[in-house]
Amino acid sequence: MAWSDQERIDSAARSLGTLGEIDFPLGSVTTYRVGGPAAICVKAETEQDLLKVVNVGKIFDLDILVFGRGSNLLISDQGFEGIAVVLSESFGEITINGHEVSVGGAVPLPVLARKTVSENLSGLEWMVGVPGSVGGAIRMNAGGHGSDTSRSLVTAQIMNMRSGTVHQRTAQQLNFSYRGSNVKQSEIVLSARFKCDSDLRGDGQVLLSEIVRWRRENQPGGQNAGSVFVNPENGTSGSLIEEAGLKGLRMGSAFVSPRHANFIQCEPGGSAEDVKALIDHVRSTVEKHSQIKLTSEIRFVGFGEGS
Ligand SMILES: Cc1cc2nc3c(=O)[nH]c(=O)nc-3n(C[C@H](O)[C@H](O)[C@H](O)COP(=O)(O)OP(=O)(O)OC[C@H]3O[C@@H](n4cnc5c(N)ncnc54)[C@H](O)[C@@H]3O)c2cc1C
Numbered sequence: 001m002a003w004s005d006q007e008r009i010d011s012a013a014r015s016l017g018t019l020g021e022i023d024f025p026l027g028s029v030t031t032y033r034v035g036g037p038a039a040i041c042v043k044a045e046t047e048q049d050l051l052k053v054v055n056v057g058k059i060f061d062l063d064i065l066v067f068g069r070g071s072n073l074l075i076s077d078q079g080f081e082g083i084a085v086v087l088s089e090s091f092g093e094i095t096i097n098g099h100e101v102s103v104g105g106a107v108p109l110p111v112l113a114r115k116t117v118s119e120n121l122s123g124l125e126w127m128v129g130v131p132g133s134v135g136g137a138i139r140m141n142a143g144g145h146g147s148d149t150s151r152s153l154v155t156a157q158i159m160n161m162r163s164g165t166v167h168q169r170t171a172q173q174l175n176f177s178y179r180g181s182n183v184k185q186s187e188i189v190l191s192a193r194f195k196c197d198s199d200l201r202g203d204g205q206v207l208l209s210e211i212v213r214w215r216r217e218n219q220p221g222g223q224n225a226g227s228v229f230v231n232p233e234n235g236t237s238g239s240l241i242e243e244a245g246l247k248g249l250r251m252g253s254a255f256v257s258p259r260h261a262n263f264i265q266c267e268p269g270g271s272a273e274d275v276k277a278l279i280d281h282v283r284s285t286v287e288k289h290s291q292i293k294l295t296s297e298i299r300f301v302g303f304g305e306g307s
Pocket residue numbers: 031065066067068069070071072073087105106129130131132133134135136137138139140141142143144183185187188189190219224225226227299
């Protein structure tokens with residue numbers, strides 16, 4: 001007799017024991033702060049914990065979702081019917097050796113920016129404005145203020161969450177593109193090495209303050225996941241959305257930011273369905289208006305195939 005989804009989840013939870021938290025409120029740990037629970041969530045302290053997830057995922061045929069600081073994710077209101085995995089603070093070390101900086105996959109980007117600047121290193125200042133983790137930044141090739149992750153990354157240590165094997169990939173092997181890399185949904189970045197330059201003029205602290213000020217002045221606060229769409233080849237998604245007359249448009253609890261049209265915000269207590277519906281509406285309206293099909297930068301979880 002085939003096992004039901006619930007039986008597989010219950011058995012997986014029993015196998016994970018205290019490592020797995022059942023009905024974990026996944027949506028509320030994302031920066032959108034909407035969306036449902038993960039059936040099981042594991043906060044991994046060690047590689048052994050991750051190997052246990054690999055094993056249990058395989059035995060009970062469950063999907064695995066890796067997440068970091070949830071700043072580029074929209075979780076559906078139904079949530080995620082599998083094992084969500086996040087690296088704990090034990091993957092949060094930063095070790096500096098000359099110009100080389102070794103970091104754990106869980107390190108928050110603003111922490112890395114401030115730490116390197118305090119050591120008179122330059123190249124990672126832009127990270128102060130991006131609320132993600134090192135792992136998320138490598139998968140997304142996060143960037144800003146004229147730079148991105150690929151510019152300073154040397155290598156990343158990656159575990160395959162289907163086989164449990166760990167390997168190292170160089171920046172070239174990561175095949176970085178604009179807001180992308182070849183890190184797959186089934187892989188987790190454990191750690192990375194960056195190469196910085198010397199901050200010879202000591203401008204780092206000034207640059208950090210300028211970036212923080214620019215963000216405050218130009219980006220909305222509240223519940224969002226940063227830019228919703230990647231910029232098309234010529235121009236910006238924000239100006240296409242504005243030209244289509246969508247700035248400020250509201251659908252239920254979601255609205256296009258009146259401050260920055262490429263940000264879609266959600267009200268406290270709102271729903272992921274509203275956010276998703278507005279994203280789809282903006283995409284189709286812009287396509288009708290300018291014949292350009294916008295591509296989402298945000299990763300959708302639990303909305304079904306092709307979302
Ligand atoms: C206010 C605001 C401003 C932002 N500004 C910018 C910006 O200027 N530039 C920019 O590029 N982005 C920006 N973002 C988006 C976001 O911060 C980045 O994409 C960030 O790199 C995502 O990291 P995360 O840890 O939050 O990843 P998550 O949102 O948790 O996950 C995003 C993706 O990365 C994967 N992932 C997460 N951790 C790992 C890991 N350890 N190993 C493998 N895969 C992993 C997930 O599976 C998912 O596919 C902004 C977001 C917000 C809310």
